[in-house]
Amino acid sequence: MxxxxxxxxxxxxxxxxxxxxxxxxxxxxxxxxxxxxxxxPMVKLEKEYHFTGPNGQVTLGDIAGGNKQLIVYHFMLSPDDEVGCTGCSFLADNLPSSLGHLNSRDTALVLVSRAPLEKIEKFKTRMGWDFPWYSSFGSDFNYDFHASLDSDVTPPEYNYKPSKRTSKGEAPGLSVFFKEGDDIFHTYSTYERGLDILLGTHTLLDLTPLGRQDENGPVDWKLHDEY
CATH class of the missing domain: 1.20.5 (Single alpha-helices involved in coiled-coils or other helix-helix interfaces)
Structure with missing residues (x-):
């Protein structure tokens, strides 16, 4: 007790x-x-990134739509994966069920993964999510914002320090952009424990006597249809 x-x-x-x-x-x-x-401060993007969405090829500016602000969650689903990362899936379950409140504040929220769109759509359907989710397959986007690690592409860096990981792969992260006319600016990115603020389930459990009950770490997380 x-x-x-x-x-x-x-x-x-x-x-x-x-x-x-x-x-x-x-x-x-x-x-x-x-x-x-x-x-x-913020940094103006000099590179134009291309993504694949339900309606074909789009840019980062297109993804933001008519909003000035764009929040991108880098979801761990690589071209070789059929199923998304359990930790990223747990975080996605904690995202707002309605994006109307964000949109009313000139802000768009999307997910981006390197997997081809057909894999994204299949997993998205399984999970019952309806937030916008784009494929950056063939793009440098995830590498440039340090959510994909591959020393053959760029020196591996994660959470603002050289990564000690020797294997290629995906990493979770969140990046924020600001749109002014045709210009896009990178304003913020966070990784690792910086993502905890998005986990409303943890916030609620922190108020209870038993707490998060995750002594074994991420291995305790499951896809929500596997409990």
Missing amino acids: PGKVVSKEEWLVARKELLAKEKAATRARDELYGALRSDF
Whole structure:
């Protein structure tokens, strides 16, 4: 049994102490992301990337549509894979079920993988997802944003340091872009634990006595139709 049983008065003291820490963490997070919004630099993209979607070939600007902002989740599904990464699938299950709220704030959210579109569509149908998902097959996109690692293509780097991985393969990540006219700017990318903020399931479990119950790490994750 987690925790200890105490009186209501003792519980209230502990809860108020925790509340003070929660408020401090909230203020720190507000300050952190406030700085990101206000003065964090961005880089103009000089290369035009091409993707395959349900309606054929598109560019990064096309994917953004009429929105100024574009959030791309680099989903681990390589040309050799038939099934998506369980960790990426868990994260996708935690994405908004409706993108209307993001769209109302001039923001598009899409998934991108290196697998050909037919493999993406097959797995997407199995999982019952309906968010936009594009193939970057044959493009440098995932390599340039360090979500695909292959020393034959580019020096492997992951999470802003040289990667120690010796095998070729995919890695999870998220990149943000800003569109101004015909120009596209890269504003942000995050990897590894930086993606945790997207996991609403973990946030809810963190409020419970048993917590995440993932002592064995990602091996505990399954595709949602395999539980």
